[in-house]
Amino acid sequence: MAPQGGAAGSGQATTWLQDLRSTLAQFVSTEERLGISAALVALALGIAVFLAPRLVSRATAELRTRVLAHPRVPDAVTDAAWLFPATVVVRTLQLAVFVGAALSLLLLWGYTGLAADLTELLAVAVPNAAKLGATVALFAGALVGTNVLEEKLDSYATASDNINAHQQGIVFRVLQLVVLLAVGMAALTVWQVRIGGLLVGAGFLGIVVGMAARQTLGSLIAGFVLMFSRPFELGDWVEIDDAEGIVTDITIINTRLSNADGETVVFPNDRVTNAKITNRTKRNRLRLRLDVGIDYEADIERAESVAEEALSDLKFVEGVPKPQVMPTTFGDSAIGLQLRFWITNPSAPRRAQAKAEVFRSVKLAFDREGIKIPYPQRELLAREEADGFQLREDRRSQPVETSVSED
Numbered sequence: 001m002a003p004q005g006g007a008a009g010s011g012q013a014t015t016w017l018q019d020l021r022s023t024l025a026q027f028v029s030t031e032e033r034l035g036i037s038a039a040l041v042a043l044a045l046g047i048a049v050f051l052a053p054r055l056v057s058r059a060t061a062e063l064r065t066r067v068l069a070h071p072r073v074p075d076a077v078t079d080a081a082w083l084f085p086a087t088v089v090v091r092t093l094q095l096a097v098f099v100g101a102a103l104s105l106l107l108l109w110g111y112t113g114l115a116a117d118l119t120e121l122l123a124v125a126v127p128n129a130a131k132l133g134a135t136v137a138l139f140a141g142a143l144v145g146t147n148v149l150e151e152k153l154d155s156y157a158t159a160s161d162n163i164n165a166h167q168q169g170i171v172f173r174v175l176q177l178v179v180l181l182a183v184g185m186a187a188l189t190v191w192q193v194r195i196g197g198l199l200v201g202a203g204f205l206g207i208v209v210g211m212a213a214r215q216t217l218g219s220l221i222a223g224f225v226l227m228f229s230r231p232f233e234l235g236d237w238v239e240i241d242d243a244e245g246i247v248t249d250i251t252i253i254n255t256r257l258s259n260a261d262g263e264t265v266v267f268p269n270d271r272v273t274n275a276k277i278t279n280r281t282k283r284n285r286l287r288l289r290l291d292v293g294i295d296y297e298a299d300i301e302r303a304e305s306v307a308e309e310a311l312s313d314l315k316f317v318e319g320v321p322k323p324q325v326m327p328t329t330f331g332d333s334a335i336g337l338q339l340r341f342w343i344t345n346p347s348a349p350r351r352a353q354a355k356a357e358v359f360r361s362v363k364l365a366f367d368r369e370g371i372k373i374p375y376p377q378r379e380l381l382a383r384e385e386a387d388g389f390q391l392r393e394d395r396r397s398q399p400v401e402t403s404v405s406e407d
């Protein structure tokens with residue numbers, strides 16, 4: 001395709017040169033040629049220096065006032081005024097005018113061979129320059145398009161609760177990748193590159209990479225599943241399997257937690273989607289439990305009342321819902337009571353502080369009211385038919401019997 005186009009362009013250029021040469025051939029005298037040369041130079045200078053800048057300036061002003069200033073044009077397009085370089089357009093027009101004047105002068109003064117060589121060079125260079133300009137315009141348009149997409153996505157995320165910052169970032173990256181792929185395909189088409197072979201090779205390469213990186217691709221797909229299912233967000237306090245911590249980062253490959261010990265725990269997303277997830281901050285409150293034992297001789301109702309009173313007016317314990325104290329077990333040494341209370345803005349440090357506060361308050365209240373928290377103890381009983389327990393006397397207090405054998 002490219003050689004045929006080049007040959008056609010060269011043939012058209014040769015025809016144009018012949019027509020121009022035949023037109024200028026009628027001016028044979030040196031005086032006429034000098035006059036025409038001066039007129040061509042003056043005309044070229046007038047167009048290049050005076051007319052071209054004014055035309056481009058007026059066109060640019062019309063573009064900004066009638067197109068870019070329109071309220072329906074996104075701000076990202078208006079801010080990209082550098083994509084319309086008036087200076088480059090003016091210099092291009094000036095170069096075209098001077099090249100045309102130079103070709104005319106060469107033909108006028110009989111330098112036909114040099115003019116033909118220059119024309120053939122332009123026949124090859126101009127189409128390539130046009131392709132280059134189209135490629136630059138495509139990628140510049142892709143840049144503006146991605147900015148417009150980002151602006152629209154930000155507006156949608158601000159006005160809607162259906163998308164968070166993590167989802168917004170992933171959606172924007174996917175859209176950006178789609179736009180760049182489309183522009184790349186268009187640029188290859190402009191340069192007349194056959195993309196069928198590239199697509200076949202890319203498909204084969206995709207199969208090979210997919211077989212070699214199945215786990216990574218599984219994590220990638222699981223990342224999109226997490227994005228839309230939203231079991232947790234950045235800053236949530238969660239438990240995944242046996243690890244708990246604050247969600248610090250969610251990528252399309254893995255999820256990172258920061259636990260109370262300052263460690264970072266990294267989970268592949270495919271493991272996260274298959275794991276048991278407990279989100280302790282989803283409802284912005286959490287119920288805690290603390291077990292305490294009282295003596296079997298104690299009054300259970302009184303102990304419950306004392307414990308409930310001890311749970312009131314604490315810094316970290318919420319009054320609503322009301323804390324509860326419930327008997328739960330008959331232990332070996334004590335009757336078990338379970339203290340149930342709520343905290344807000346749950347986190348690992350806040351949970352530890354709330355339990356420590358409840359522990360101190362209940363211990364002081366039981367000590368003040370004389371309610372005993374017993375130690376582990378055992379009661380030993382003997383069967384009645386065995387006459388109970390019998391204590392052996394001290395052997396030292398018993399007489400020692402001796403026997404003397406007679407020979």
